[in-house]
Amino acid sequence: MIKLIEKIEGEAKLHFSFKDKKIDFVDIEFLQTRSIEKILEGKNAFDALVINPRVCGICGHAHLIATVQALEDCYEDLKVSNKAKIIRELTLNFELIQNHFKWFYFTVLPLFGYKQAVIKAAYPSQLMSKAIAVIGGQYPHNSYAVVGGVVSDITHTDLIKVEQFIDETHKFFEENLIKIDGKDIIECENIDELFNKQGDLSQILNDIIKNDWEHLGKSYDRFIAFGENSYFTKGKSLKTRRFTNITIDDIEEFSSLNSYAKNVTFKDKYFEVGPLSRAILNKNPLIKDSHNKYEDSLVSRIVARVYEIPQLLKHSKELISQINLDEPSYIKPKISISKITSSGSSAVEAARGSLIHKVNLENGIIKKYDIITPTQWNLSNGTRANQGISQKAMIGLSDEKIAEIVFKSFDVCSVCTTH
Amino acid sequence: MKKKVKVLWITGLACNGNTHSFLNYPNLEQFLDNFEFIYHPILESKYTLEDIVSFTIDCDVLLIEGSLSPEIEKADKKLFSIINDYSKVVSKIITVGTCATFGGIFRDSEYENISGLHFDETLEVDTFRKIKNKTISISGCPIHPELLVNTLYAIKNEIALKLDEYLRPKEYFAYTIHNGCTRNEYFEYKVDNHQFGKKEGCMFYDHGCQAPFTHGSCNKILWNEVNSKTRAGQPCMGCTEPTFPKSNLYKTKKNMGIPANLPLGIAKRTYLTLAGVTKAFKINRLEKDIFDD
Numbered sequence: 001m002i003k004l005i006e007k008i009e010g011e012a013k014l015h016f017s018f019k020d021k022k023i024d025f026v027d028i029e030f031l032q033t034r035s036i037e038k039i040l041e042g043k044n045a046f047d048a049l050v051i052n053p054r055v056c057g058i059c060g061h062a063h064l065i066a067t068v069q070a071l072e073d074c075y076e077d078l079k080v081s082n083k084a085k086i087i088r089e090l091t092l093n094f095e096l097i098q099n100h101f102k103w104f105y106f107t108v109l110p111l112f113g114y115k116q117a118v119i120k121a122a123y124p125s126q127l128m129s130k131a132i133a134v135i136g137g138q139y140p141h142n143s144y145a146v147v148g149g150v151v152s153d154i155t156h157t158d159l160i161k162v163e164q165f166i167d168e169t170h171k172f173f174e175e176n177l178i179k180i181d182g183k184d185i186i187e188c189e190n191i192d193e194l195f196n197k198q199g200d201l202s203q204i205l206n207d208i209i210k211n212d213w214e215h216l217g218k219s220y221d222r223f224i225a226f227g228e229n230s231y232f233t234k235g236k237s238l239k240t241r242r243f244t245n246i247t248i249d250d251i252e253e254f255s256s257l258n259s260y261a262k263n264v265t266f267k268d269k270y271f272e273v274g275p276l277s278r279a280i281l282n283k284n285p286l287i288k289d290s291h292n293k294y295e296d297s298l299v300s301r302i303v304a305r306v307y308e309i310p311q312l313l314k315h316s317k318e319l320i321s322q323i324n325l326d327e328p329s330y331i332k333p334k335i336s337i338s339k340i341t342s343s344g345s346s347a348v349e350a351a352r353g354s355l356i357h358k359v360n361l362e363n364g365i366i367k368k369y370d371i372i373t374p375t376q377w378n379l380s381n382g383t384r385a386n387q388g389i390s391q392k393a394m395i396g397l398s399d400e401k402i403a404e405i406v407f408k409s410f411d412v413c414s415v416c417t418t419h
Numbered sequence: 420m421k422k423k424v425k426v427l428w429i430t431g432l433a434c435n436g437n438t439h440s441f442l443n444y445p446n447l448e449q450f451l452d453n454f455e456f457i458y459h460p461i462l463e464s465k466y467t468l469e470d471i472v473s474f475t476i477d478c479d480v481l482l483i484e485g486s487l488s489p490e491i492e493k494a495d496k497k498l499f500s501i502i503n504d505y506s507k508v509v510s511k512i513i514t515v516g517t518c519a520t521f522g523g524i525f526r527d528s529e530y531e532n533i534s535g536l537h538f539d540e541t542l543e544v545d546t547f548r549k550i551k552n553k554t555i556s557i558s559g560c561p562i563h564p565e566l567l568v569n570t571l572y573a574i575k576n577e578i579a580l581k582l583d584e585y586l587r588p589k590e591y592f593a594y595t596i597h598n599g600c601t602r603n604e605y606f607e608y609k610v611d612n613h614q615f616g617k618k619e620g621c622m623f624y625d626h627g628c629q630a631p632f633t634h635g636s637c638n639k640i641l642w643n644e645v646n647s648k649t650r651a652g653q654p655c656m657g658c659t660e661p662t663f664p665k666s667n668l669y670k671t672k673k674n675m676g677i678p679a680n681l682p683l684g685i686a687k688r689t690y691l692t693l694a695g696v697t698k699a700f701k702i703n704r705l706e707k708d709i710f711d712d
């Protein structure tokens with residue numbers, strides 16, 4: 001049977017095949033493509049800074065940061081001030097946080113039979129959008145990061161505003177997602193502490209137990225993350241073994257027979273990307289505990305994503321304290337982009353996982369551009385012999401409604417996937 | 420219970436940027452007390468997309484996001500046929516964003532005849548000419564949430580909005596982006612020594628800023644209630660216009676040293692005279708960093 005999955009930043013079709021009343025294969029079909037990579041060919045390199053945020057309305061800022069880093073990688077000794085690097089990391093953090101709130105309140109709640117909490121999704125998302133806008137002018141779709149730094153010349157006043165938005169978002173988190181008496185959730189190291197508490201996250205976790213879903217959604221237990229910054233670690237993880245020595249050269253992207261989306265493997269294997277992967281690679285105690293008890297199931301995936309909110313808020317405050325406003329925001333490259341014939345690549349952690357951009361320039365003109373988005377990793381449409389991450393997680397279920405829950409737990413970004 | 424205005428939000432080739440920009444509307448709760456989405460790409464709705472394409476469900480306003488092509492299908496029905504069906508029942512149609520209005524960035528995607536609903540860049544498109552009298556364009560990549568919501572309230576309150584040649588409400592699009600930019604003094608006195616990463620200087624002369632000839636209210640109705648691109652230091656990219664995106668966006672196109680696109684309504688001769696006069700000024704306050712002694 002075929003099920004149209006709606007409200008996933010677009011639509012996708014799941015073609016279920018059953019054997020003995022259990023799902024034995026799912027063919028994932030994305031229905032559109034926008035050919036952004038082709039659109040970029042022949043354009044001036046810097047125009048990619050304007051076009052690429054338009055890959056995605058919900059994680060376009062990650063595409064901006066990936067673009068600027070890929071273009072900067074084309075230069076041999078380009079200087080970017082520490083201040084500009086911190087500012088870019090901050091605005092990207094804020095985008096991740098707004099995504100996480102939207103996912104939880106727009107997507108996760110309805111999976112458990114609740115109504116979407118529109119205002120609870122919108123209010124903290126708006127705060128984070130404001131924090132980006134104070135620095136970058138607007139959200140979504142700014143192009144404030146340019147080769148050599150950022151265009152903004154922020155002041156102490158701007159940073160005070162940003163800190164207030166962070167504090168208010170943190171307050172919202174504590175009052176709504178989870179409240180643990182006398183303890184900041186960041187200090188929790190035991191997943192059991194999150195059950196039977198006040199708050200929407202705890203409610204969902206209790207529902208998972210009530211429905212006997214604590215082992216739902218397991219896949220290969222293989223994780224990967226390529227985006228490295230002051231918070232995230234690059235590496236891959238197989239069960240409990242971690243490897244940090246990985247390179248994007250081992251990534252392969254190839255067409256899927258029945259879908260507009262392309263598949264992505266690392267050394268011929270499918271890997272899960274996203275907050276759970278990042279937390280595993282960061283050896284986060286709470287998520288490690290969840291992973292020990294519930295492996296790569298719904299529980300770990302949901303907790304990892306929600307738990308990233310307070311972590312990134314806290315880390316953003318630390319980053320702000322490290323900013324030296326006397327440093328330049330922008331250092332003009334010594335060589336004009338029109339003289340650059342080279343190739344470059346970048347990897348950043350977007351809300352849903354690793355985002356990779358690759359570019360070839362000839363005298364500052366884009367010859368080739370390649371984008372690999374997080375949803376391509378998690379939603380790769382593999383074969384029966386070598387199934388993608390989400391396909392594997394749906395196998396053996398007897399109800400396609402439950403399969404939809406598993407599918408959506410990966411947070412599908414259809415627009416990104418069909419760039 | 421008061422009757423809510425029923426709205427259908429349908430998407431063509433899009434990044435969903437308008438959908439997410441709309442969610443930044445500050446008084447969303449009040450808005451949802453007055454309007455109800457019969458279908459929306461993210462918000463819960465009474466009907467599914469499959470319902471929407473299978474029947475023609477009663478509604479008042481049709482919102483279209485994304486570039487359009489006769490090839491595009493939604494839930495196995497041609498988008499053009501969905502628009503045709505619903506345009507008959509609604510009282511108003513809004514093209515939400517530059518893609519739906521003019522074709523926008525995805526005009527160059529690999530589908531047949533991609534354009535906006537009534538315009539292919541500046542050219543008129545015939546396909547939906549019959550429903551042109553129902554349409555209002557809110558261009559922008561993305562739309563400013565207040566412009567969309569205020570327009571929906573105008574429809575609800577049966578206010579006849581004055582529209583420009585591209586069906587954009589003059590209330591927002593009679594202005595230029597330049598209007599209200601905090602860098603205006605540098606523009607007025609032609610202080611052209613801007614560098615990225617500086618709060619000083621105007622970006623019109625060298626950095627490709629299109630604000631003086633782009634229609635919109637970005638510096639009048641601020642983004643996310645706090646800022647705008649040009650205030651932050653990013654040149655205006657002209658995203659509300661039929662020609663978006665042009666190319667070489669961070670550089671000002673010039674002829675013989677004069678910007679090729681002059682401020683809206685200013686003749687070249689007048690501009691040159693004005694520029695000549697401002698050369699006589701030497702304003703120290705604007706020549707140095709604004710916080711320096």
